[in-house]
Amino acid sequence: MARDKVILAYSGGLDTSVMVPWIREKYDMDVITFTCDLGQGDDIEKIRQKALKTGAIDAIAVDARNLFVDLFVWPALMAGALYEGKYPLATALGRPLIAKLMVDVAHERGAKAVAHGCTGKGNDQVRFDCTFQTLDPSLKIIAPVREWSMTRPQALEYCAKYNIPVDAKPESPYSIDQNIFGRSCEAGVLEDPWDEPPPDAFAWTVDPVQAPNEPQYLEIEWEQGRPVGLDGQKMDGVPLLEKLNAIGGRHGVGRIDHVENRLVGIKSRELYEAPAAVILHEAHRELETLCLSKEASRFKTYVSQAYADLIYNGLWASAFHQDLFAFVASSQRYVTGVTRVKLHKGKATVVGRKSEFSLYSKKLATYDAGSDYDQTAAQGFIKIHGLGQQTQARRQLLKDGRGFDLPGLLRHQK
Numbered sequence: 001m002a003r004d005k006v007i008l009a010y011s012g013g014l015d016t017s018v019m020v021p022w023i024r025e026k027y028d029m030d031v032i033t034f035t036c037d038l039g040q041g042d043d044i045e046k047i048r049q050k051a052l053k054t055g056a057i058d059a060i061a062v063d064a065r066n067l068f069v070d071l072f073v074w075p076a077l078m079a080g081a082l083y084e085g086k087y088p089l090a091t092a093l094g095r096p097l098i099a100k101l102m103v104d105v106a107h108e109r110g111a112k113a114v115a116h117g118c119t120g121k122g123n124d125q126v127r128f129d130c131t132f133q134t135l136d137p138s139l140k141i142i143a144p145v146r147e148w149s150m151t152r153p154q155a156l157e158y159c160a161k162y163n164i165p166v167d168a169k170p171e172s173p174y175s176i177d178q179n180i181f182g183r184s185c186e187a188g189v190l191e192d193p194w195d196e197p198p199p200d201a202f203a204w205t206v207d208p209v210q211a212p213n214e215p216q217y218l219e220i221e222w223e224q225g226r227p228v229g230l231d232g233q234k235m236d237g238v239p240l241l242e243k244l245n246a247i248g249g250r251h252g253v254g255r256i257d258h259v260e261n262r263l264v265g266i267k268s269r270e271l272y273e274a275p276a277a278v279i280l281h282e283a284h285r286e287l288e289t290l291c292l293s294k295e296a297s298r299f300k301t302y303v304s305q306a307y308a309d310l311i312y313n314g315l316w317a318s319a320f321h322q323d324l325f326a327f328v329a330s331s332q333r334y335v336t337g338v339t340r341v342k343l344h345k346g347k348a349t350v351v352g353r354k355s356e357f358s359l360y361s362k363k364l365a366t367y368d369a370g371s372d373y374d375q376t377a378a379q380g381f382i383k384i385h386g387l388g389q390q391t392q393a394r395r396q397l398l399k400d401g402r403g404f405d406l407p408g409l410l411r412h413q414k
């Protein structure tokens with residue numbers, strides 16, 4: 001009888017390589033590996049070949065960079081989604097896409113199970129498992145690292161036994177995940193949040209003090225909340241992000257040192273490098289200052305946070321995500337224009353913004369002669385605006401000839 005098949009998320013690293021024979025033995029299943037290019041800079045064809053040498057019955061490699069940018073990265077950017085106000089979510093956005101593509105492959109190949117190499121302590125297991133179980137609850141989920149207790153020497157021994165090729169280059173002292181929207185680096189010496197990250201923890205950005213003395217200016221063009229061009233040239237998402245990562249990195253832009261709250265109840269210190277993400281979030285927010293009404297922009301801060309939380313927490317496949325995104329997409333209808341960003345010594349500062357839909361009116365704002373604003377109308381408006389507060393003070397705060405005394409207000413809090 002043919003054996004059941006499992007689709008394994010395969011990076012080509014030590015752990016997922018050991019998983020190929022391990023799952024075959026432990027679960028008596030044939031392993032098909034799945035490797036996805038999200039712009040992490042790996043040669044996925046080489047990884048595919050390695051999977052076949054490692055004993056997979058088949059190995060699949062797909063370039064999902066455009067899907068990732070169009071359907072995951074841009075929506076998060078439009079939403080202004082920064083987890084805890086800092087992390088642009090590169091890793092968190094990648095997981096549900098990989099999971100979704102794996103479920104599709106499982107259906108095409110008639111596989112009964114899916115597998116990944118995440119540990120039991122992180123967020124990534126949650127993102128994979130929640131997406132798998134939502135898209136197809138009948139699939140069995142295998143997460144070997146949650147089950148086995150293999151040390152690195154044991155894993156190497158396992159490789160020797162099963163003729164699994166091991167990379168010659170020495171192992172990094174950190175745990176790293178990267179894709180086109182950013183690089184996540186944790187563990188090793190970074191586990192002490194008091195210690196400054198050493199130079200070897202960074203790979204995409206120069207130390208800001210060593211960045212060029214001359215600033216560099218970029219003009220980013222936007223259409224309905226998405227970046228579509230750079231310095232007067234239309235560009236697709238993937239090359240645009242690659243270019244911004246390279247330029248930003250040269251100026252030391254995009255370093256984020258974050259002690260974050262994981263979903264599983266652990267605080268962890270993660271070091272991110274995300275030059276393009278930092279530049280684009282900054283620029284997008286500034287363009288929105290012109291194009292969103294005050295009310296929409298106030299309300300959107302809640303949506304941004306909710307969106308970031310749900311992506312971080314692995315709930316990409318929820319209806320709530322679709323509801324939030326409906327608001328986000330609608331809010332971006334007029335977020336079209338150009339932002340001018342100055343990169344200098346680790347900082348990306350927006351120094352100019354313009355839009356054909358700008359709500360900013362120089363004729364209203366100007367202190368010069370010839371303003372359209374009727375200053376005499378302000379008086380009546382203020383009378384009404386402050387009326388509630390005035391009434392309350394008369395009836396309560398200022399009653400019995402009591403003055404408006406600040407220490408008195410504080411006394412009530414004791």
Ligand code: ARG
Binds near residue numbers: 123176177184185
């Ligand atoms: N803390 C980030 C998140 O939960 C990144 C996780 C992966 N990090 C890593 N260094 N392998 O999205």
